[in-house]
Amino acid sequence: MxxxxxxxxxxxxxxxxxxxxxxxxxxxxxxxxxxxxxxxxxxxxxxxxxxxxxxxxxxxxxxxxxxxxxxxxxxxxxTINETSFFRNQPQLDVFEKRVLPQLLESRKESKRIRLWSAACSTGEEPYTLAMIMHRTLGLRMPDWHIEILGTDISERCLLAAQKGSYTSFSFRSVDPLVQQRYFKQEGNLFHLNDEIKQMVNFELHNLRDTLAAKRHGMWDAIMCRNVMIYFDDEMKTSCVQMFYDQLTIDGTLFIGHSENLRGMDIPFHQMPIPQSFAYTKETTGSLK
Ligand SMILES: C[S@@+](CC[C@H](N)C(=O)[O-])C[C@H]1O[C@@H](n2cnc3c(N)ncnc32)[C@H](O)[C@@H]1O
Missing domain, CATH: 1.10.155.10 (Chemotaxis receptor methyltransferase CheR, N-terminal domain)
Structure with missing residues (x-):
């Protein structure tokens, strides 16, 4: 050796x-x-x-x-698996303060919301969505059926995600109060509490496999951040078309801050909110 x-x-x-x-x-x-x-x-x-x-x-x-x-x-x-909790806070604010209230209103009968974190790496992104849902719904949590799926091509990442234990590196952009509320420290590790862990399912999924994406059904929001930068135009377009097909009519796609959908013939509308990097299928209400 x-x-x-x-x-x-x-x-x-x-x-x-x-x-x-x-x-x-x-x-x-x-x-x-x-x-x-x-x-x-x-x-x-x-x-x-x-x-x-x-x-x-x-x-x-x-x-x-x-x-x-x-x-x-x-x-x-x-592959580059870099990620962190509450990555790109201004964009998450758009999700929490603009997109989510509308979703809660439009889903008040079914009380069902489905969120997909595609290419979730070690899980920080879907768990962030779970924490946002948890703090937004508060005591209303038991009344709602919240489905959050984290997928990635890397089994190693998904195994780490399922463990839900992180080092301080994953908390580079987290309010210490959020960290204290949802994690228990043991030595160098921070363990996510079971209530949040149970809100997220993880599955192996290759974004190249657009047919497999159909099996998952329709999503109210899809987050696919910081992976399409590694794809060529053909692969990017096929992913974005798949996201378009799998989003509900009032659903929202969030992409990474250094990514864009320029040059694609897919009828997404970019939300005119700085830092949102968010796209919708229809232009409705004051959001657009
Ligand atoms: C930089 S991380 C992004 C993590 C998270 N979305 C974020 O923004 O913090 C990119 C992830 O994309 C995954 N990935 C790369 N190609 C993929 C593919 N074809 N299908 C699914 N995941 C893929 C990698 O395994 C890696 O975990």
């Missing part, structure tokens, strides 16, 4: 083949300039497998009995 890790070099041809595998499976597009990122992130994996070239690794990844497991392993190494 080597003590220090050496970068195994990847030829241009190997890079082309690797990025095709990654793209075909996940929609993530590695630009030419990102070859070194793939090379350096996967070199350690090749060493662990005692392989000396990326060609060997590509065969292992695409043929034979370990494809599925190795895809997960490879994916864990090449």
């Amino acid at each position: 080597p003590l220090t890790s050496m970068t195994i070099s990847m030829t241009t041809d190997e890079f082309e083949r690797m990025r095709k595998v990654v793209y075909d499976r996940s929609g993530i597009h590695f630009q030419d300039a990102k070859k070194y990122v793939m090379e350096s992130r996967l070199s350690r994996r090749l060493e662990e497998l005692e392989m000396t070239s990326f060609s060997q690794y590509i065969s292992f990844l695409t043929m034979g009995p370990y494809q599925k497991d190795e895809f997960q392993e490879m994916f864990n190494r090449i």
Whole structure:
């Protein structure tokens, strides 16, 4: 076992083949300039497998009995899973103070609200939605049926999400009072309370799989933030079309602050509220 890790070099041809595998499976597009990122992130994996070239690794990844497991392993190494509780507070304020009150009004008969956090990483985003729902509904909570789903392509992330235990790094943008209210500290870890944990379900879901998304039914709000930046235009458009199809008529899509839907022929309307990065199917009321 080597003590220090050496970068195994990847030829241009190997890079082309690797990025095709990654793209075909996940929609993530590695630009030419990102070859070194793939090379350096996967070199350690090749060493662990005692392989000396990326060609060997590509065969292992695409043929034979370990494809599925190795895809997960490879994916864990090449993706960015960065997230945090209450990430982008101004956008969440739009959800809490503008979108949610309208939803509560329009769903007052059915008392059913469905929220999907797509590409949720280690769970901070869907749990944030759960905390917002919890503090908004307060004593009315038992009367409502709130369904929150967190999905991601990474099994490792979803396992961490299900545990619901976090280090202080996940609380970079959290009001300490919220942290105290919903978490119990034990050493370096903060454990989320069961009431909030039980509000969220997690499932493996690849955004490339638009058919699987249909099985989940319709959502009142979808949050898909900070993942489409890694997709090419074709994959982005197919995701956004799928979100459009899976949103209720008065539903809202929230995307990341560095993402946009420019150039897509999908009839979403951007909410004219600064920092909202939110899109609706119809333009109604004072929100739009
Ligand atoms: C930077 S994190 C974003 C987490 C969270 N949405 C946020 O904004 O804080 C991106 C996540 O997208 C996931 N991801 C990448 N490609 C995906 C795909 N094709 N389908 C589902 N999830 C994917 C990664 O595993 C990673 O957890």
